[in-house]
Amino acid sequence: MRTVGVDLSAAKQRTATAAIQWGKDSATVVETSLKLGDEDLVQRLGGADWMGIDAPFGWPEEMVMAIHDYATTGRWPGVEKEAFRFRRTDRFVNETVLAETGRRLWPLSVSSDRLALTAWRTAQLRERAFEASGLRFDRAGSDRIVEVHPAAALALWGVERRAYKTSRDPDRREEEGNARAELIAAIGELAPWLDWAEGTREACVASDDALDAVLAALIARAAALGLTALPQNGDLELARGEGWIHLPEKDSLPALCGG
Numbered sequence: 468m469r470t471v472g473v474d475l476s477a478a479k480q481r482t483a484t485a486a487i488q489w490g491k492d493s494a495t496v497v498e499t500s501l502k503l504g505d506e507d508l509v510q511r512l513g514g515a516d517w518m519g520i521d522a523p524f525g526w527p528e529e530m531v532m533a534i535h536d537y538a539t540t541g542r543w544p545g546v547e548k549e550a551f552r553f554r555r556t557d558r559f560v561n562e563t564v565l566a567e568t569g570r571r572l573w574p575l576s577v578s579s580d581r582l583a584l585t586a587w588r589t590a591q592l593r594e595r596a597f598e599a600s601g602l603r604f605d606r607a608g609s610d611r612i613v614e615v616h617p618a619a620a621l622a623l624w625g626v627e628r629r630a631y632k633t634s635r636d637p638d639r640r641e642e643e644g645n646a647r648a649e650l651i652a653a654i655g656e657l658a659p660w661l662d663w664a665e666g667t668r669e670a671c672v673a674s675d676d677a678l679d680a681v682l683a684a685l686i687a688r689a690a691a692l693g694l695t696a697l698p699q700n701g702d703l704e705l706a707r708g709e710g711w712i713h714l715p716e717k718d719s720l721p722a723l724c725g726g
Contacts, residue, residue, distance in 0.1 A: 472683025475522035477584035483676035519687035524710025
């Protein structure tokens with residue numbers, strides 16, 4: 468099996484992918500790539516058995532309906548703030564991580580936290596994939612292309628993380644790189660079967676985008692093995708419109724290979 472992870476950004480410069488090749492008792496990060504356009508992503512989609520994309524697959528249904536009503540009637544409906552900001556899957560992530568770890572973790576709001584352009588690019592990628600294959604992948608994840616959230620996955624896997632994202636402060640670059648190296652080491656302790664092809668580990672220490680793409684590829688493997696939470700209690704149709712974040716089961720990282 469080959470899983471591909473995508474850390475999708477609205478900008479090509481901050482978009483990264485990683486590919487993991489899975490065997491019976493080991494897996495190898497075989498490739499990391501940076502600064503990818505839509506054509507590059509469609510090409511990698513065609514070479515993946517499963518793909519995890521770190522980006523929203525849709526918008527909150529209440530927000531979409533409110534904007535449609537406002538555009539067509541000129542009247543603003545009485546939509547609640549939380550329903551406008553968060554999708555059902557975002558609330559599910561918060562509820563699950565809190566119940567399993569005691570931590571509060573909210574995904575960024577696709578309607579109010581600067582993610583709209585990223586979601587727009589996801590929708591565009593979905594159309595490009597349709598042009599190449601004749602199929603638009605299911606936003607709930609049934610077509611082996613799943614929405615992922617690396618921070619929530621790390622929390623459920625019990626992997627501690629310091630601030631590893633690249634900030635605007637150049638004086639923090641060394642500290643942030645060290646945090647990424649520590650995170651990779653922590654993953655290795657739980658997943659000793661994970662190997663790294665030449666240059667891939669170094670790429671992830673240098674770039675949080677590359678590291679998040681590797682995490683997305685690991686979550687895609689969890690989805691492939693049925694180790695992620697699926698929409699329940701009537702949420703499936705809503706998830707097909709809003710998208711659905713595939714959360715891995717708690718402490719499931721060691722079982723992704725040979726388990």
